[in-house]
Amino acid sequence: MATYVYETIPASQGQTIRTFEIRQSMKDAALTRHPETGEPIRRVITGGLGIMTSSKGAAAPVVSSGGHCCGGGCGCG
Secondary structure, eight states: OEEEEEEEOOSSTTOOOOEEEEEEOTTSOOOSBOTTTOOBEEEEOOOOEEEEEOTTOOEEEEEOOSSOSSTTTTSOO
């Protein structure tokens, strides 16, 4: 089971957007309605964790934050 972040879709300008997490199978389609309130919702795409290996085979975790991981100095952007 994976945990996905969802947010409500505001019906009018100025309405507060609420975010929440839902655990569901990776095989399940994204939800379009809040399971308790029926409000329209959308899945939020977030960064993840990837593994990169050097030429020597050493693994190092890389976290995607939606921007440059280190200001672009490492060649990531």
